[in-house]
Amino acid sequence: MQSTAKVNLECPVCGVTQFRHRFKKKNRAFWQCQSCDMELQYPLPTADELRDYYDNSYSEGMYNEFASAQTMKRMTAGRRLLEIRRHLPIGGQWLDVGCADGMFIDVANANGVNVEGVELSQVAVDLARNSGLKVHCGTIDSLPEDRMFDTITAFDVLEHVLDPV
Template sequence: MEELNLAGLDGARHRPARGEQVMTSTRPCMLCGDSRSRPVLCPGRYTYVRCLGCGLIFVHPFPEPADLLACYDDGDHSPVHPSDDPSGEAAVHRARFSEELDRIEAIVRRGRILDIGCAWGFFLDVCKQRGWDVQGVELSHVEARYARQRFGIDVFTGQLGHARFPDRHFDAVTLWHVFEHIHDPPATLLEIRRILKPGGVTVIAVPIPISAPDYVFDSIPLHLFYFNESTLVRTLRQAGFRTVQTRKGGGTGGAALMRKAGIRDPGA
């Protein structure tokens, strides 16, 4: 995976310098509502722009939801493919997922966990082996079928809102490098709040800094947003979550572990 280190993108300055191009979009920033932005990366017919109001980076023009859904159905978008080879990439991800689960279990007791965008099911299989009651949501029929058949995981194929999970059902909800792909992050977070138990946690990992896999340069960019720590935490807080922990680096890029607003930490 090629890393594009665009200096200054995560800085506090959002005001354009003299001579910089400023765009006005008919689609305002989903985080702050500002319609002003400037281009930061132009990989093809789509442009990544940074909001001048809050610094959120997003794609312009925005792809249609139906076009995005079609990109996920064959499973070829996933950087990790099934492998039982302990030296393979899947084994590396399993080890990282085990470390991430350690952090989750330090905050909340084992119970029900939902992985949104569960792909081939590696993370949920790690959870299952530790005694969690696991469920997944996955857009790709190919990947969802593999997770069911290989690991016996209950996976809903489709979008989160269509799964119709009960209120206050899960102790933990995870999104590993999925949040930047979601067409409507605020609506997704509201649905997560509905299905999360009081005291439950949500873990969201996003790529930091901007990553540019080859598919970004294809006709439809699958990364719709790029978050820094400030814009990610602000997005979550606007949806009614509060920060428990944020972290940069490691196998997940950058991660934020959040609780529902107003819920006290165990032992606090």
């Protein structure tokens, strides 16, 4: 049964505070805004909980299987690169946010694009660095403020960000 409830939360899209409980997954409650239908998890995990979750997922969990799907990931990265480069000048500094184990970076670098990445999971960062890729551990906010990039990509990232606004 879906119940309407008032949670101590404001919708990041429309600002309304009325939510309907949707479901529970792995002891986490998911809610839907009564105004714009945006769905979110509440309460959100802390940054440390999120980092631990991703590290565990890369070393033992679901991302371990994802990381091993090299052929599919390489094809997806190549297609993304092709689509994006049609709209951008060649050259410049490129950052891939949430780069996981760096497959997109690897494909882009092999095609003459200078890409580096940032990733929350130290396990994924280590995998990328072991492949010779330039990847920083942290979030985009943890990079030096004076770092400038001509292009920033963030594939499959927004739904994982604690504060999307």
